[in-house]
Amino acid sequence: MASSKSMIEAHAQVIENNFKECINSCFEGVLDVGQNLSEFSLLDNKDFVTTTESMMKGFIEMEKEMQHHIAALKDVRTLTSSEGIDVNFLAEFDKKLDHLKKSSENDYKSHPKYKELENFFMDVGSLEEQIAALRVKLTASSSNDDIEVTEVEINTKCPYTGQTIVFPVRNKHCGHVYDKAGITNYISSRKAKAKCPAVGCGNKNPITVDILEEHTDLKKYIQLVGKLERLKVNDNLDHSLDV
Numbered sequence: 001m002a003s004s005k006s007m008i009e010a011h012a013q014v015i016e017n018n019f020k021e022c023i024n025s026c027f028e029g030v031l032d033v034g035q036n037l038s039e040f041s042l043l044d045n046k047d048f049v050t051t052t053e054s055m056m057k058g059f060i061e062m063e064k065e066m067q068h069h070i071a072a073l074k075d076v077r078t079l080t081s082s083e084g085i086d087v088n089f090l091a092e093f094d095k096k097l098d099h100l101k102k103s104s105e106n107d108y109k110s111h112p113k114y115k116e117l118e119n120f121f122m123d124v125g126s127l128e129e130q131i132a133a134l135r136v137k138l139t140a141s142s143s144n145d146d147i148e149v150t151e152v153e154i155n156t157k158c159p160y161t162g163q164t165i166v167f168p169v170r171n172k173h174c175g176h177v178y179d180k181a182g183i184t185n186y187i188s189s190r191k192a193k194a195k196c197p198a199v200g201c202g203n204k205n206p207i208t209v210d211i212l213e214e215h216t217d218l219k220k221y222i223q224l225v226g227k228l229e230r231l232k233v234n235d236n237l238d239h240s241l242d243v
């Protein structure tokens, strides 16, 4: 028969694992909100920002509280015996918990998830500045070293569909970038015969879903350029209504 000690340990482990999974989805949810605020240029609204920050703070505190409970529980498990739980168990548990609470610092701002959230809230500059910065980054990663950055056209066309890429994925072998939906269709129709569709590509390996990776910089660039264009269209509409 399992001892109370090992049973407590096992239960504590189950609770800990479930809680970790649960709190991680809470963290991810708040980070999604933070990312959306940043991508949709809503950072001027301080209420949105502070609400998101306090949500994150709340989850970090919840995580710490749970960690304290589990640590206290694991700590006092030795007080149990084969006859069951000792009368001192609860008192000792409270004592441990109290000690853990008092000795831990309230440093939610140094929590990695909080820092990750704050990254979204840093001053990222205007839309034009963000696009310019990405242009530099995207140009540096291609081979046009001696061309003036502002003159380089960032290629956002898929070599397979010929259309503007919606969701860019990169071939890990040759570096060519395609639209995810287009290239996925191509792979499923050609199967093992699917090769990189970029003109003049020397990569003769079959192309599979496994060798495609999300091109995050280009994705961001496409999103921001699209946003800038929509803003310009709206601006023009406003002006035409003024006349």
Ligand SMILES: [Zn+2]
Binding pocket: 171, 174, 175, 176, 196, 197, 198, 201, 202, 203
């Ligand atoms: Zn290629």
